[in-house]
Amino acid sequence: MSVAYKPVIWNRTKLIYDAFLLLGIGGYLALYFLIAPRLGPIGVSVSDPILKMRAFGSCAFLLLTMILCIGPLARLDRRFLPVLYNRRHFGVITAVVALTHAMAVLDWYFAYAATPAVTALFTANTSYFQIAGFPFEIFGVFALGVLVVMALTSHDFWLSFLTPPVWKTLHMAVYLAYAAVLLHVTLGPLATGNNPALTLVVAASAAVVITLHLLAGRQEAARDAGFGSDHSEGWVCIGNLSDIAEGRAIIGAAPGGERIAVFRSKGRLAALSNVCSHQNGPIGEGKVVGGFVTCPWHGYQYRLEDGCSPPPFKERLLKYRLRLDGTRVMVDPVALPLGTVVEPLAIPEGTA
């Protein structure tokens, strides 16, 4: 957490996650090198450098597709949350694989150019004003640039330095990178390769990514619309006491739309912002662990009393006043200043 910045804070879960990731990538590349040469037309051999750039290029495309599926999958089904946990390492490794692809391209196609390879990349084909023969490499360069910037700013130092809202906005550029990758692949290998199987794989990948994001967005919009407009003297009814399981929360929204989570733990209730101060994770979908509200994304923890992380950590969540109206849980939608201590509300005996 925030107490000290180390290059990477490893734990067993992260090591297992990364081991799976590296084994998967290694296995894919090995299979590609083994199988791809046998799938081409008889009598047409593919040189090793071309095989290398295709292997790493297709691997980077598939990794990026998977990364973009993780977010919406975790929103749609909680069983995907463990995959979200170490998504940043996924992104960094994808950037490295994509960079290897780019280096292989430069080494093969532009190594003997009259100008430096990078200059030749931008000047060898200048058909920018026509679709057929468009220098598709330019989209790959853009996407690679975004992936590298994201990898370089993926550390919590940058998250803290830029603040979570700015960092999140910056990292949304990955969607543009994905669009650029699709155009890179479509105008390049798909347009020139006449390979229906490859076209099908790319189109299916794009369809899956787009559909998952639209479904997750639709679900969130439906949740926003479903939050009641049950108000009483400025206080908002978040739900019914019986809806809150022990150690869990229900989520409602203030009139402005900001979500509020009301946790129940050991006969007491506490209302906190639903937005984790680390990466804006949905706190209300987490649970109380060891007396602390714990974010489901990366395990950041907060006290019920004041919304602060336990020392030596410094993260804080907004807190809200709450009261019970019978079994209705009412929250004052005006957030208290950060760090304000409000003892959790004791649930009267005999109340559900």
Added chain:
Amino acid sequence: MMQRHRKAHARIWTVLAIGLPLLMVVALMSAPEPQPEVAPVRLDALGAGG
């Protein structure tokens, strides 16, 4: 903040859902058709002796 973020997400993916398939189709339709029966071309000059 989260609500703004969610709305931005929804807008971006709606645009991509419409724009990307269109761009891909246009790109593929514009690709030149390979000519199946192209006569072989000799690069060495005929009768050059070598």
